Amino acid sequence: MSNTQTAAPPPAPKREEMKGASGQGGLTLEELKEKMANFAKERDWDKFHSPRNLLLALVGEVGELSEIFQWKGEVPRGLPDWEEQEKLHLGEELSDVLLYLVRLSDICGIDLSKAALRKIELNAIKYPISLCNQKHNQIKTSPETAPVATTAAADAATSATSNDNGGV
Numbered sequence: 001m002s003n004t005q006t007a008a009p010p011p012a013p014k015r016e017e018m019k020g021a022s023g024q025g026g027l028t029l030e031e032l033k034e035k036m037a038n039f040a041k042e043r044d045w046d047k048f049h050s051p052r053n054l055l056l057a058l059v060g061e062v063g064e065l066s067e068i069f070q071w072k073g074e075v076p077r078g079l080p081d082w083e084e085q086e087k088l089h090l091g092e093e094l095s096d097v098l099l100y101l102v103r104l105s106d107i108c109g110i111d112l113s114k115a116a117l118r119k120i121e122l123n124a125i126k127y128p129i130s131l132c133n134q135k136h137n138q139i140k141t142s143p144e145t146a147p148v149a150t151t152a153a154a155d156a157a158t159s160a161t162s163n164d165n166g167g168v
């Protein structure tokens, strides 16, 4: 027991150890991009992977994803009551959406990692923590003041985006 308290943390896994076929770790967006490019190339499907075709395929997969939740009503986080088979299916449809999104970004020449990180930064400017907390606290303690806080948050959002509409 004393050993575990004083031992140094285990070394971070090597990058190649994190790669795996299923559930063995994470793939980067860059790696997914390469895998999708190879998949299309090997099948001579590059010619079909135009921006418009990929966008339509992506929307189709979002539809298939939506069907899984259709008519179920609200479901609790973690989907505790779902069968394993249903969760497997959900994973497949989520993956289809992700893969087409990655491929569409690649074909359009967009660096998705860079764009997503930039967008997160823009979101943080648009929705400052202080204003969100202020709004939350006011709603909790005094519901009648909530509209004032909501206006302040909206003002902050407007001024943030009016300076830079690039990511909106």
Ligand SMILES: Nc1ccn([C@H]2C[C@H](O)[C@@H](COP(=O)(O)OP(=O)(O)OP(=O)(O)O)O2)c(=O)n1
Pocket: 039, 045, 048, 064, 095, 096, 099, 100
């Ligand atoms: N021209 C294509 C066709 C498929 N795929 C890849 C990306 C998706 O991850 C998956 C989509 O395959 P399907 O069109 O067969 O769709 P589903 O797997 O959802 O099958 P189904 O619609 O029968 O449920 O295959 C692709 O890259 N380019």
